[in-house]
Amino acid sequence: xxxxxxxxxxxxxxxxxxxxxxxxxxxxxxxxxxxxxxxxxxxxxxxxxxxxxxxxxxxxxxxxxxxxxxxxxxxxxxxxxxxxxxxxxxxxxxxxxxxxxxxxxxxxxxxxxxxxxxxxxxxxx
Numbered sequence: 327x328x329x330x331x332x333x334x335x336x337x338x339x340x341x342x343x344x345x346x347x348x349x350x351x352x353x354x355x356x357x358x359x360x361x362x363x364x365x366x367x368x369x370x371x372x373x374x375x376x377x378x379x380x381x382x383x384x385x386x387x388x389x390x391x392x393x394x395x396x397x398x399x400x401x402x403x404x405x406x407x408x409x410x411x412x413x414x415x416x417x418x419x420x421x422x423x424x425x426x427x428x429x430x431x432x433x434x435x436x437x438x439x440x441x442x443x444x445x446x447x448x449x450x451x
Contacts (some may be wrong), residue, residue, distance in 0.1 A: 327411045328391075331355045331365045338390035339369035341351070343376045350374065353393045356415035365415075394417060421447070 330336050331353070342351040353367040371390050378398065385392040386407055391401035396419050402408040409414070424443065426436055 329412075329414065331367045332414060334367055334391070335370065338371040338373075338389040339367075339416045340371050340381050340384055341369040341374045342378075342381055343374050345376050355412065355415040357415055397421075 328337060336355075339353075343349070344351060350368065353369055355365045355367065356367065357363045369391075373381075373384060373386070373389060378394070381392055382394065382398070382402075384390065385394075386402065391411065393416075399408055403410060422443075424440060426432065426440075
């Protein structure tokens with residue numbers, strides 16, 4: 327297993343292509359030392375995906391390594407279907423934030439979105 331992001335060149339890394347820009351998502355890692363410098367890696371492998379489900383299924387079948395959100399792979403990590411590599415280089419993702427101008431006179435659509443996101447987050451916890 328890789329010990330540093332530089333070791334990824336020896337592994338089949340499954341890439342994600344953004345359909346809007348046709349670019350490959352680069353993997354970003356934060357060093358575990360005090361400087362916490364960022365290292366960017368262009369994933370190299372034999373497969374490129376443009377949807378998360380297919381990419382995740384390939385990883386589950388042992389095709390290669392993926393870099394994905396904790397929320398999406400938590401179940402697979404807990405049941406052992408996937409294993410975390412480079413853990414010191416991947417600090418936990420704190421989550422998403424929704425910024426709104428003010429809670430006073432908040433539009434009903436924004437309140438509904440907030441309630442929906444809070445409910446989904448609770449289900450994932």
